[in-house]
Amino acid sequence: MGMGRVFVVELEGKVYTCLTCGTHLASADDLISKAFHCRHGKAFLFSNVSNVSIGDPEERMMLSGMHTVADIFCVSCGQNVGWKYESAHEKSQKYKEGKFILERGKIDDRADGAETQFYIDTTRPVDPSESMYVDED
Ligand SMILES: [Zn+2]
Numbered sequence: 001m002g003m004g005r006v007f008v009v010e011l012e013g014k015v016y017t018c019l020t021c022g023t024h025l026a027s028a029d030d031l032i033s034k035a036f037h038c039r040h041g042k043a044f045l046f047s048n049v050s051n052v053s054i055g056d057p058e059e060r061m062m063l064s065g066m067h068t069v070a071d072i073f074c075v076s077c078g079q080n081v082g083w084k085y086e087s088a089h090e091k092s093q094k095y096k097e098g099k100f101i102l103e104r105g106k107i108d109d110r111a112d113g114a115e116t117q118f119y120i121d122t123t124r125p126v127d128p129s130e131s132m133y134v135d136e137d
Pocket of ligand 1: 019020021023076077
């Protein structure tokens with residue numbers, strides 16, 4: 001019950017970790033798409049992440065439309081590792097609601113050894129405009 005003690009969950013299997021401190025952030029099982037981009041390069045969409053704190057939601061205009069997003073931070077080191085989609089205003093983008101972006105440059109993706117295990121789930125819509133994704137905050 002100590003003040004300031006951070007409870008960190010250990011994920012199993014192939015995991016994506018915080019590049020700064022090695023804290024487990026997401027399981028490869030929860031990866032939805034690698035076809036996203038952020039200001040700093042590639043970004044991955046996950047259905048769930050662990051060991052993050054969520055900032056205040058704000059409106060951001062992206063190339064795929066207006067979204068309400070909240071930045072997410074590693075609970076161990078405080079690094080901003082991506083964002084959560086709280087809501088999407090465009091119907092075609094609703095599939096992202098409640099899901100999380102981790103920026104490729106902020107995570108260690110050595111879990112990617114077997115690339116073929118991580119193909120995009122083709123049952124989900126993948127917006128071609130995501131390839132030009134711009135996070136304008
Ligand atoms: Zn960290």
